[in-house]
Amino acid sequence: GDSVTQMEGPVTLSEEAFLTINCTYTATGYPSLFWYVQYPGEGLQLLLKATKADDKGSNKGFEATYRKETTSFHLEKGSVQVSDSAVYFCALSALYGGSQGNLIFGKGTKLSVKP
C-alpha cells in the first residue's frame, strides 16, 4: 500500500543553520504531496504542498520539490529560527479505489532550534 517514510528525529540545530528533512514515498499513481507542521500546543497546519512532478512548494522560507524519479519530497530551509521549532509531517494524498484525498502521514520529525 501507499506509505511515507521520513527521517527520524529529533533534529537539533542552531539558529541560522541549514535544515533538510528527508521524505520519500511509495504510491500507486500520482499523489499530491504535503508538509504539515505542528507547533507546540497547536493543531496541524499546512506548511506547503506540490500537486505534480517537478512542482516546488514554498512557504515561510521552507521549500520542497516533488521528485517523481526519486519518489522524494525533502523539506529544506536555508536559515532556521527558534520559532521553527515544531514537529514536521510529510504526507501524501492519493486517489485509489473509492478513496479521495485521504492523507497518509509519515511519523513526524521533531525539530528543535537553539538560539
Added chain:
Amino acid sequence: GAGVSQTPSNKVTEKGKYVELRCDPISGHTALYWYRQSLGQGPEFLIYFQGTGAADDSGLPNDRFFAVRPEGSVSTLKIQRTERGDSAVYLCASSLAGQTEDTQYFGPGTRLTVL
C-alpha cells in the same frame, strides 16, 4: 473565518463506556475526514465523508467505531465499549471538495483517555 472546531478538547472515560466526539468543519467544505494520532506517530486515517455519506470507512479499526454526518456539516465519531488502546488524539479535518490536491484543514483535536 472560523476554522475546524472539535469538542470536547479532552475526554476521560472508563473502559467499557461509550463516547461521542464532535467535529464542526469549515462552512462550505463538503469533505470531512477523521484521523487518529497516537503519541509519537503521524495521524492515521479513519473515515472520509463526502456530503452526508461515508465514502470510505476503511480506516475504522473495528465495529466499535462509527461516524455520522447526517446533514452534511457536523460529524460525530462514536466509540462503543471503549478500550485502553483507544486512547489517542482524534483529529478532524475538512477540505473544499475532497480532491487529492485540496488542502485539508485540521481541528485542534480531542484527546481521549480511557482508564
